[in-house]
Amino acid sequence: MTTNSITLTVNGDQVRRDVPARQHLIDFLRLDLGLMGSHVACEHGVCGACTVRLDGAIVRGCLVLAASLHGSTVETIEGVSDSGEIRDLQDAFIARNAAQCGYCTPGMLMTAADLLKSNATPTRAEIREHISGNYCRCTGYQAIVDAVETTAHKRRSSGPKP
Amino acid sequence: MNENIDPRALDRPNSYIGKSVPRPNLPKLVEGRGQFVDDVVLPRMVHVAFVRSPHAHAKINAINGAEALKIPGVLRIVTGRELAAICDPWVAVLVHLAGMKSAPQYPLPLERATWHGEAVAAVVAESRALAEDGIAKVDVDYDPLPAVADMETALAPTTPLIHAELGDNLCFQRTNESGDVTAAFKAAHKIVEATFHTGRHTGVTLEPRSILADYNKGSGKLVVHHSTQAPHMMQGVFAKHLRMPEGDVRVICVDVGGSYGIKVHVYPDEVATVAIAKLMGRPVKFIADRLESFGSDIHARDHRINGKMAVDAEGRITAIDIDDLTGIGPYSVYPRTSAVEGNQVINLVGGPYDFANYRAKTTVVLQNKTPTCQYRAVGHPIATTVTEGLVDLAAEALGMDPIAFRLKNLMRDDSYPRTSPAGMKFEGLSHIKSLGRLMDMIDYPLLRSEQDAMRAQGIYRGIGFAAFIELTNPSPFMYGIGGARISAQDGCTVRIDPDGSVVAATGVTEQGQGTEGIIRQIVAEAVGVPIHTVRVVTGDTQTTPYGGGTWACRGAGIGGEAALQAGIATRAAALRVASAMLQASAGTLDIVNGNIVDRATGAVRMPLAELTRIVYFRGDTLPPDLPRELMQTRHFITKEFPFAFTNGIQASWLEVDVETGLVKLLKHWVVEDCGRIINPQLVDEQVRGGVVQGIGGALYEHCAYSPEGQLLVGSMADYLVPMAAEMPDIEVGHIETPTRESLLGAKGAGEAGTAGAPAAIMNAINDALRPLKAQVLAQPFSPERILQALGKVPT
């Protein structure tokens, strides 16, 4: 079986592995690196549970081949949690119960963080649109929209983040 | 620990019941640091994947795995015969559902495949990917057989039998009758009738079905990490069918990524995984992928119901007559059985209303399709759709406003306890009060005038209502009396530890609804300690009291009551020791905020941690005959009512685009009475999630089959689920009528949203289309079906 040698940065750590040509990013993260925070749920790019950040943009881990990652930077929920980047978003999710079973939550948070980076004043409709590629079966979405909206308000009123 | 609780929000120390306290599970889940089954990696773990039948019905002549075994990393091919030697089959019937029948089911079939997607052979390999490579090389020789794929003709004499030994394709049939329906229809002022279809759909839990079984050949002990709602039940199932003592089987479920009933059933491929682990003596993991989930997770709600309602000249319902037909799979599902959904339909139709004459028949037939079983709200969405659909038709026939008709016919709030014509016992429902509350929330006259104004511009908006009842807190009358080893009781052990912190181990389980959160609130209040000092243990048969898990909305009402009683008992035991230590009379002390205090003055006498230090390390200083059990276990079972029924009413406000058939949901309201509320935010969120799940079945979700029994959905591109952009905001209001069966007074709330949403949506669409004389009665109400009703596309 063909393997490809890749060296990339994952959550700030340099990682070097040989990966099979057919392995996708989400399996690479979970099986090779033990980063279990990002989840697999459909493997055909619809549900968004595997959403991670690749070179600054959010992608579906099931639609990216690991072999294409040489020289890339990947950030997962573990990384953005440890850096504190989304602490306020996570606190809002906790306070508003915007997570129930927690399985969609890492992908949902990555997508919400991505929205707030590019739009500091999203309307509820804009929030719903941006997370429309992240399937949640438990919450019915309203609590998630509330939590993202609250975070956006708080960021505006407290000024730029340190 | 980061608590996010404002102490000023509490009106007395440690008063947590009734407050929206954030859940203790969330800090780890928002960091992706939970533990779902697929996150668990064990030494020498291997993976199993399944060869699945492409035929709806076929004889299996031979299975040849020789080519697959040549692939490096593919370790073993396992077939039905090999597993039957170590694993006994099961038959899913309940004796109190008289006449119910089903054939024995094995973990892998011995002779025939009976649905498209049934696992027929297992491939074990070093990785899932290699197991799938192996599947591609397994050669199965099938002889296709005629498939039974139309429930309307399943019982026709020319239709082949799926199981010859059963004599026909009938699983169960029952007629529920009271009063004199024939006379009532004869005397009726008006009769309305309609045929409703609720479409077969499935749960689509985001975390797929997952199981990791580890058998230690040396100790003979089996540990199963299982994404399940009922670990104790599964412990019993694995022990019984693998011929092991229950004490040698441990089932663990830490985090479960959504269940909604899908994960409370026994799946043959999961039992096969456990049996293979026993054969191989090493950990074996099976994670269903999305394609297999569509074909092997239980389906539900495939019904055709003919309904008739009679009303008198005053607008009162006098009779309801329904004929329900449902097509299940080739086997009834174990152990809850696939007849319960039909049985619930005939028990629940007409539920909120005051009338005397009732006849309801259900016919449950076998099909060569994916097996069906209990899925969130089981039977309620169907019963509510039929009832509320007939109610709106009756109101229209009488020229009455739909709210006025309901007000006239709903059971009065002061008429309890009472038994419905369907035989259901009700205690303390609040239909009238709930309706009043809904009217306060929606501004009905404004909506109607907006509707009129929009119609004049060619925009069609509709408002639809759905009153409903919901069964919660089930007693043994649901399953136990039928012979199923399903527990209606539950237990909680509360223990005070040396540092004064408290542990509560409970038999009810967490899948995101907030079980750990509410148990923590109840126990903290019952013992008298700050909430952050309580931790909850659940989801492990080895460390929790024997219980039933979470289903049929029993977590708060039954699990919560056991926790409350255990907490109160623990507090009493601690105060007994404290009285001895402080030489105070009984009843003069209390525990507040983790301290022993004078009940009268509130003065702190000593920290709880000091009491525990003495009990655990300096017991020599206490009177020798003083009881000092700081760990108390209580079990609770309901005794008076077979179920604690709740009630509510929903409203949907939507717009139908008559050119495209697309439905835009503008707003949704729910009023719910689930008895005493432990955490208002969690109840609201259960209602919201349930509503959206019901909307999915009403508008989008459909497990479509070809006439030959081929399942036509395998991806989420075909099977549409509600996503954020199409869902409305949902406003939730509450009435609280506590049940008198328990101290806590809590009933359940998890399924209410799903019970009423499809009916509200249907009635709203039909309200919107009324001026165009179009009506939809078959779910999902897809754009195509709406355009067909409007005559814009051919049927």
Next chain:
Amino acid sequence: MDMTGEQKISAPRQTVWLALNDAEVLKACIPGCTALEKTSDTEMKAAATLSVGPVKASFTGNVTLSEIDAPTSYVISGQGSGGVAGFAKGSAKVVLADDGPEATLLTYTVKADVGGKIAQLGGRLIDQTAKKLAGEFFKSFSDAVGPHAPDADAETVEKKKGFFKRLLGKA
């Protein structure tokens, strides 16, 4: 799925009939066909690669000619296993009618079924795919049997010449 269609072919009926029974012609015209070998006058073994939606699979199976009413009509049916991708089976009733002395009107009625993964993932596309494949078959067949058009490439012309050579050899 069921469908019907017709194709006008610029060749006399007898020529068309012989072509319909010629394994070489059928192999060249069946889309994705990689092998087609007569095992008797009415039975053939076949292999073909088919895509339905996202599922692409290699099928092996049998083709049978039945209800033969030379030189007017027959039923051509096939069934094949695509391994883990599922199975496919179909049959076409093909009827030839004179359309003048040098042309034939070919009408066909096709029934096709797929099962397994192909049905699950490509269910919505089966009808269109089957129509497309049937259309491709009959168009290729028509081109192969009718006289070559002036702007046809050399390879096509050679193929057709080859067919006629063999045909004249047989007839």
